[in-house]
Amino acid sequence: MGTRQLETVPEPKYWHLKTVLSEALDSEFAVGEILPNERELAARFGVARATLRQALEQLELEGRLQRRRGVGTTVAPPRMGVAVGTAEQAWPGAAGDPWQPVDCTESAPSAAVARLLGTGPEEAVHIVRRSLVAHGQAVAAELLHVPAASVPALPGIAAGAGAARARAVLRELQHLELDGQDRAVELGSARAEDARELDRLPGAPVLVVTTRYFTASGATAAVSVATYRADTCRLTFDASGDLAIHHDEERQAS
Amino acid sequence: MGTRQLETVPEPKYWHLKTVLSEALDSEFAVGEILPNERELAARFGVARATLRQALEQLELEGRLQRRRGVGTTVAPPRMGVAVGTAEQAWPGAAGDPWQPVDCTESAPSAAVARLLGTGPEEAVHIVRRSLVAHGQAVAAELLHVPAASVPALPGIAAGAGAARARAVLRELQHLELDGQDRAVELGSARAEDARELDRLPGAPVLVVTTRYFTASGATAAVSVATYRADTCRLTFDASGDLAIHHDEERQAS
DNA sequence: AAGTGGTCTAGACCACCGG
DNA sequence: CGGTGGTCTAGACCACTTC
Numbered sequence: 001m002g003t004r005q006l007e008t009v010p011e012p013k014y015w016h017l018k019t020v021l022s023e024a025l026d027s028e029f030a031v032g033e034i035l036p037n038e039r040e041l042a043a044r045f046g047v048a049r050a051t052l053r054q055a056l057e058q059l060e061l062e063g064r065l066q067r068r069r070g071v072g073t074t075v076a077p078p079r080m081g082v083a084v085g086t087a088e089q090a091w092p093g094a095a096g097d098p099w100q101p102v103d104c105t106e107s108a109p110s111a112a113v114a115r116l117l118g119t120g121p122e123e124a125v126h127i128v129r130r131s132l133v134a135h136g137q138a139v140a141a142e143l144l145h146v147p148a149a150s151v152p153a154l155p156g157i158a159a160g161a162g163a164a165r166a167r168a169v170l171r172e173l174q175h176l177e178l179d180g181q182d183r184a185v186e187l188g189s190a191r192a193e194d195a196r197e198l199d200r201l202p203g204a205p206v207l208v209v210t211t212r213y214f215t216a217s218g219a220t221a222a223v224s225v226a227t228y229r230a231d232t233c234r235l236t237f238d239a240s241g242d243l244a245i246h247h248d249e250e251r252q253a254s
Numbered sequence: 255m256g257t258r259q260l261e262t263v264p265e266p267k268y269w270h271l272k273t274v275l276s277e278a279l280d281s282e283f284a285v286g287e288i289l290p291n292e293r294e295l296a297a298r299f300g301v302a303r304a305t306l307r308q309a310l311e312q313l314e315l316e317g318r319l320q321r322r323r324g325v326g327t328t329v330a331p332p333r334m335g336v337a338v339g340t341a342e343q344a345w346p347g348a349a350g351d352p353w354q355p356v357d358c359t360e361s362a363p364s365a366a367v368a369r370l371l372g373t374g375p376e377e378a379v380h381i382v383r384r385s386l387v388a389h390g391q392a393v394a395a396e397l398l399h400v401p402a403a404s405v406p407a408l409p410g411i412a413a414g415a416g417a418a419r420a421r422a423v424l425r426e427l428q429h430l431e432l433d434g435q436d437r438a439v440e441l442g443s444a445r446a447e448d449a450r451e452l453d454r455l456p457g458a459p460v461l462v463v464t465t466r467y468f469t470a471s472g473a474t475a476a477v478s479v480a481t482y483r484a485d486t487c488r489l490t491f492d493a494s495g496d497l498a499i500h501h502d503e504e505r506q507a508s
Numbered sequence: 509a510a511g512t513g514g515t516c517t518a519g520a521c522c523a524c525c526g527g
Numbered sequence: 528c529g530g531t532g533g534t535c536t537a538g539a540c541c542a543c544t545t546c
Binding site for chain 1: 269272312315316317333335339436437438439440441442443456457459461484485487488489490491492
């Protein structure tokens, strides 16, 4: 990266800072190591703290750093691969599904989910909350929306609460024949509730995976909206049909 | 969502601002409409411009707004769905592939790509640049890495330049038998080069899709690194096997 | 030239975590 | 309690687009 300030390149300071820091992370720091605090880093680079923070924010977005209030800034491990697209399609909660049921409520879904389900906007559905933990860290939170029509044999509403009820809904789902599914991935920001569960601040970047599950009759039997921590996760769509979560040392290609 | 300021919930101003603006966008603004400028909005809400900008940044990240220097802030259309996972797996450049070849160079890949390819870190590969345009807007830029061993019958190095050479490499790829592929999606920030092509500023959030293509012998024959504009794209992994880009009115479910 | 969003500054205070 | 990152301010100047 030689000197080339002679071109029409008034490179922003934070961008240059990010590059310098990124190279320093590669060569001079080990995973888990804590960096000097923001005030000292800013002084060392001769910039305002806000400018230094702009660079740190980018590096955190790229999964290179992890910042925690009251603690400090540490060098993040490489992103973990999380398998979300498997060849063997199965209902959520099938054998080997690593998601952990948390609880289950019954209420009206958001307008967007209602549209995907094809149900009326006022019609209540079962909403199963599940979470995905990998390497001791919560990496994703899911809201699984199941219309009552999909689980007709569900025991009465009072059939337990919390995780027990969630498991009951998932068990009933297995009785349906799954015909296919449909996935979309987009960038979002964590709602306050998800942020708490993912140990992030509200608004943290997340990858939102929306999955529609179809029955043999072609109807949408359930819709899952899963939010993955964008800073620590790389979603993998292997053809290998393996649900296992694996942690590897591959870095973002670029 | 009643009033609950009595709890220990000192909600940040920018977060509240974002909520207010978001609701205003839903009810009072049409797609494409320009908002008042930042200085006026900040004054109207009684906050500093930096705080107002923090809210706008979040909304832009969520694909609700589009900001352009020298122009203004406009209400963004819903994200377009871009199909990236198709049941009928095919080599890049196959019939119906909407990607447009731009040019082709021959150089050493990044360390990360070299690892995926299984080639030596110094070994040069063909790097085909392609771009994806939808609705008159560039939505993605791709670097397709093809080791020389994958296209042995390629005419001499001087066989054209630019798009012509890119097409030649793609044509040769079709002669190989494709056995499978492997995808990963993660959040990244646009390199300066990608940012220019995507009409964004450097560092803009992008969805990075890394695809490995395998030959029947199990070797990695090519690696594609595609960066999609995270603000305007929703990646779809339909089982329908349709490469078409469709624009629909679905909003992020949340 | 005028107006927009993008960058940068030098401060201040707050919420959170640890000892 | 001290130290950390998170929020917020009130300015300034710059790069870009449009007229």
